[in-house]
Amino acid sequence: MNKPSKAPNLTIKTVAADAGVSVAAVSKVLRGAYGVSDSLRENVMESIERLGYRPSTAARGMRGKTYTIGILVGDMSNPFLPELILGVQGVLEASNYKSMIGVGQGRRKIESSLIESMIDNRMDGLILVAPRLSGDFLARFSRQIPMVVVGHHEPSADTFDTVNSDDEMGASLATRALLDKGYKSIEMLSVADKVGGDFDVFRSRETGFQSEMAAAGLPVIVHRLREASGSLEEDLAAFLDLPQLPRAVLCWSDLHAIPLINMAKSRGIRVPEDLAIVGYDNNPIAQLPLIDLASVDQDAHVLGKIAAQSLLARIGGRTTTEHATIDPVLIRRSSLG
């Protein structure tokens, strides 16, 4: 049997009895609250340690804080996730917070239900990473719980903070690198028209591309992929079949650039001799020798760190809104030329 019939549930009461003090005293020690002498604290700590006591998050949630924050990731294939989470956890460790990670599978329904779960669990705050949910939804949830959103531009939001890599700059960087190589005919392969609703979250990279091209006095040509699943192959093929294939292409994501480079090479189009390709996100696959795709990299660790600090501040009582931005870097590989 799993549960022995008599589980003498280890509670704050046990600790109090063991240390010979009141329950409230233990609670104070636990929370680092005001009004505990060093000797008391030491005494209680010793008992806690020896008994192996851990406070019940559930019970905590009833009155105070749970010291748990939820991290919701929209899509676990996101290559910078591990590093980002490390960044978050680094900050949390220092302030005895724990985190629980939820994976939204890129589906709005799962995302909402996960967020609701987290609220129901009385978590103290939420970090949403590249959520698919629209700004309206985000705003609605943010009224119920302190929230920071990473990788989802929403500059007008005033009920939650955002942390983003500067997508416009990233695209600029990549475009300028292509221009510096001397290419004149450069086009962009961007994401579907209204992926995830009609907010312009996904347009910053286009803006960066556009402004660089315009500054160079060159025409701005942007192709947009369709959203339907399975259409990616077709759309990429259509692009490669263009009568006037450009000399270079900037892809919105490595998720497009990698299949593209594959398809191009297997059609005998040489990369970068015939077509230079730059992606975005620096997916680990990009560095495989057969792929060797140049890509824009975001410092995920910093992204996570800032998000966590921001959330902690918000939980701590800050009511103003912060929108942070950090600078990406271009990783040069052979596909760039």
Next chain:
Amino acid sequence: MNKPSKAPNLTIKTVAADAGVSVAAVSKVLRGAYGVSDSLRENVMESIERLGYRPSTAARGMRGKTYTIGILVGDMSNPFLPELILGVQGVLEASNYKSMIGVGQGRRKIESSLIESMIDNRMDGLILVAPRLSGDFLARFSRQIPMVVVGHHEPSADTFDTVNSDDEMGASLATRALLDKGYKSIEMLSVADKVGGDFDVFRSRETGFQSEMAAAGLPVIVHRLREASGSLEEDLAAFLDLPQLPRAVLCWSDLHAIPLINMAKSRGIRVPEDLAIVGYDNNPIAQLPLIDLASVDQDAHVLGKIAAQSLLARIGGRTTTEHATIDPVLIRRSSLG
């Protein structure tokens, strides 16, 4: 400000008042407990719906169940994860359970602390997917909470259930396919000697390979990669530099097979003409045209479904232990020959 000064916290009491019944009646409806008339249920449901009430998981955890189960994944790069989780969630939906997913980052410390968090949150049960933790640890935790482990052979465990794809059969399948092609010189590239402790969790695939080769009267040659990070490249290179390169190779994972196929091709070794390669896990990358790697596929959806059912049964009171096994399938691609 985030929280309006007067949050008239929507509780079960509010609902009871609204529906004109007792608090306990609402609770019964919520839990689908015995002793509620249809009219009562309908009435209460209507109130719940209209008010948008959601029960506090934290409060629930204090007395009863939280209707939340924790899914801990050892490593989010695992390609069959999304489908597995879908399988789990499919089962859970039907019984009004929610799930929270934790990502262990392949680090034992994070794994343990996440499991502890989940226990502290009074979750009703845990599904561990390909955990790095050793059997001892697993057994210890399983005494505190109902638990099912997926993708981690531990046949001697008697305090938690396991669900696994039949790794031995998968390796057999792949080996036999290579034998059927007429190859005689087949070797295996397996995982480090004592990855994650000295249990033989990772040996089943070797066993499958070994028994097929022995049955065919051929020599059994297994290379083991080292565990240290960064050593993969070296080890693969060393393999390809072998004076007597085999005609075909079975890799323990696509995580090895994909870099291998890359390295081989970029050295001018033709796949499959010079070297046939079969991987394991059917990683999405395996199907890229430039890779086109044959691989053993596990039905992740079924894996998840069985795990969830198993856990629910255990939560429901089953005390015996179940070890389930399901059959994998070989996906043939050009790397097979």
Next chain:
DNA sequence: CGTTCTACGTTTAACGTTCTACGTTTCCCT
């Protein structure tokens, strides 16, 4: 030497559920 602080610790309500008893109805049989 009384009075007021200050620092520490305790008492005691909450918090939002569940669940065990227990009291009413309602229904079904003879």
Next chain:
DNA sequence: AGGGAAACGTAGAACGTTAAACGTAGAACG
């Protein structure tokens, strides 16, 4: 019609923690 069981609903005590309010003793002050 009478009796018993089943069905329905209620009251109220948990659950483990926090936090506001409340002592209390010694120190500092006038």
